[in-house]
Amino acid sequence: MSTFDLSKISVRELNQHLHQLSEVNDIDILEPRGAHAVACGLTAPLNVSIRGPVGYYCAGMNERATVTVHGNAGTGVAENMMSGEVRVLGNASQSAGATAHGGLLVIQGDASARCGISLKGASIVVGGSVGHMSAFMAQAGTLVICGDAGDALGDSIYEARIYLRGQVASLGADCIEKEMRPEHLAELTQLLTTAGIHADPTIFRRYGSGRSLYHFHSDQASAY
Amino acid sequence: MCGIASFFAKTPAMENQLGSLFVPMLTCLSDRGPDSAGFAVYRDQALEGTVKIVAQHPEVGFEWEGFFKPFGAVSLNVIASHCVAVVPGQPEIVRAKLELAGVTVMCVGSSMEIFKEKGFPCDVMKMFQLERAVGSHAIGHTRMATESAVSTAGSHPFSTGSDLCLAHNGSLSNHNSLRRNLRREGITFRTENDSEVAAGYLSWRLQSGDSLEAALEAALRDLDGFFTFAIGTKDGFAVLRDPIACKPAVLAETDEYVAMASEYRSLAHLPGIEEARIWEPEPARIYTWEKSKGTPSASSTATSISISLAA
Numbered sequence: 452m453s454t455f456d457l458s459k460i461s462v463r464e465l466n467q468h469l470h471q472l473s474e475v476n477d478i479d480i481l482e483p484r485g486a487h488a489v490a491c492g493l494t495a496p497l498n499v500s501i502r503g504p505v506g507y508y509c510a511g512m513n514e515r516a517t518v519t520v521h522g523n524a525g526t527g528v529a530e531n532m533m534s535g536e537v538r539v540l541g542n543a544s545q546s547a548g549a550t551a552h553g554g555l556l557v558i559q560g561d562a563s564a565r566c567g568i569s570l571k572g573a574s575i576v577v578g579g580s581v582g583h584m585s586a587f588m589a590q591a592g593t594l595v596i597c598g599d600a601g602d603a604l605g606d607s608i609y610e611a612r613i614y615l616r617g618q619v620a621s622l623g624a625d626c627i628e629k630e631m632r633p634e635h636l637a638e639l640t641q642l643l644t645t646a647g648i649h650a651d652p653t654i655f656r657r658y659g660s661g662r663s664l665y666h667f668h669s670d671q672a673s674a675y
Numbered sequence: 676m677c678g679i680a681s682f683f684a685k686t687p688a689m690e691n692q693l694g695s696l697f698v699p700m701l702t703c704l705s706d707r708g709p710d711s712a713g714f715a716v717y718r719d720q721a722l723e724g725t726v727k728i729v730a731q732h733p734e735v736g737f738e739w740e741g742f743f744k745p746f747g748a749v750s751l752n753v754i755a756s757h758c759v760a761v762v763p764g765q766p767e768i769v770r771a772k773l774e775l776a777g778v779t780v781m782c783v784g785s786s787m788e789i790f791k792e793k794g795f796p797c798d799v800m801k802m803f804q805l806e807r808a809v810g811s812h813a814i815g816h817t818r819m820a821t822e823s824a825v826s827t828a829g830s831h832p833f834s835t836g837s838d839l840c841l842a843h844n845g846s847l848s849n850h851n852s853l854r855r856n857l858r859r860e861g862i863t864f865r866t867e868n869d870s871e872v873a874a875g876y877l878s879w880r881l882q883s884g885d886s887l888e889a890a891l892e893a894a895l896r897d898l899d900g901f902f903t904f905a906i907g908t909k910d911g912f913a914v915l916r917d918p919i920a921c922k923p924a925v926l927a928e929t930d931e932y933v934a935m936a937s938e939y940r941s942l943a944h945l946p947g948i949e950e951a952r953i954w955e956p957e958p959a960r961i962y963t964w965e966k967s968k969g970t971p972s973a974s975s976t977a978t979s980i981s982i983s984l985a986a
Contacts, residue, residue: 484940484943484944485938485939485940485941485942485943486940487940504939504943506938506939506940507938523939523953525923525938525939526923542954544923544925544955545920545923545955563955564920564958582920582957582958583920583958
């Protein structure tokens with residue numbers, strides 16, 4: 452176990468040290484005090500615990516590492532994650548998991564606006580509610596919401612899947628409710644178990660793309 | 676980009692520490708806005724029948740005493756390029772006379788004092804001795820200019836009326852047409868700055884008889900663009916984000932204070948922050964705090980109004 456105190460070293464020094472590690476390591480980060488870009492760009496299978504709230508882009512671009520934030524996270528936690536696991540024990544600010552390609556992001560509290568925006572393959576499980584425009588233009592991957600969703604959920608969504616337990620304020624353009632088939636129930640059950648979030652998967656509803664927006668369509672096509 | 680911070684003391688102990696708690700809040704936001712900074716401090720209520728003014732003149736060593744002599748100033752306090760004066764009279768008449776006499780009027784009211792200048796935020800705060808400030812609340816801003824020139828007049832907060840000010844993070848896209856319309860309504864503008872238009876808009880609504888809440892509801896309809904607003908009022912402050920809520924804001928509340936900042940790290944040093952209620956203000960929702968009437972600085976009431984997003 453290595454411990455780093457961010458009241459004594461800079462984020463740049465911390466991240467440079469973490470980037471040099473290639474083996475499994477337990478890392479404890481103290482006094483983050485809302486600093487930005489903590490534990491960004493990790494590529495080794497590290498097990499990182501951040502003891503307090505973090506600022507923007509925590510664990511961004513993560514590969515293989517497991518990062519746990521013992522507090523709230525600012526904008527863009529785990530943005531562009533490739534693999535591994537990022538867990539926020541508190542709430543997350545906007546654009547959590549933006550453009551993430553792989554891995555698992557668990558937010559045990561609420562996530563604010565644009566959670567999973569442009570998601571590209573990762574799984575996101577939110578224990579609480581998400582804000583407006585969540586899963587906006589999400590291309591692939593899964594967003595599980597155990598609470599409610601704000602306005603314009605799944606606006607202009609491609610092939611990402613949304614599972615929602617609570618209420619949705621409004622659906623975005625071309626986002627529709629879809630049938631919950633056995634394979635979806637199995638996927639959701641698996642995700643909730645992996646995320647360690649207790650929720651009855653049978654009461655979730657599934658949302659996805661109506662596929663009318665991203666297929667080019669023009670009423671006047673024959674005129675050209 | 677820009678950064679905003681607000682601190683509202685609920686106890687006399689917090690009022691005594693206003694400056695020392697607020698300086699690190701705003702310092703932390705320097706990289707969001709390194710070109711100029713400003714703040715409004717609410718303190719030392721002027722007596723009835725008198726008006727508190729903050730005037731500014733770019734000339735070093737400007738003869739403020741002589742300047743204010745004809746106004747019958749009750750008190751004068753010169754701090755760097757600014758002068759806080761208490762004079763007898765009616766606010767708008769005093770303002771007009773001062774502007775005619777050739778100084779820039781930062782604000783007119785009874786307790787609010789606005790200070791702002793070009794420069795790195797910590798230098799600006801040092802210049803105006805913010806560290807030592809004692810008062811009920813403060814609104815501050817660090818500016819990264821995007822829409823107009825870096826100038827003292829273009830810095831925030833903007834005065835929007837007696838003891839009212841506005842700090843803005845964001846940009847407005849319809850400020851030119853709004854400015855034209857507001858000029859026709861008699862509102863004057865000194866810069867090409869979009870935030871000054873938002874301030875002018877609120878001034879106009881408030882002068883037309885709107886409550887602050889009604890003025891902010893109207894702002895949600897009429898202002899096109901991105902904004903997080905922190906609005907200082909005589910007895911408290913308000914926060915409003917536009918319906919898209921791109922521009923950040925974090926609020927923290929304890930029994931002793933309410934604090935708002937663009938980023939959490941700006942709040943991290945506040946006493947009791949670990950146990951504070953921390954949340955992000957929702958889009959298009961007006962949050963206000965004010966001292967309970969009759970028991971100044973002893974307690975506060977918070978209200979919020981939600982505006983429907985339905986088009």
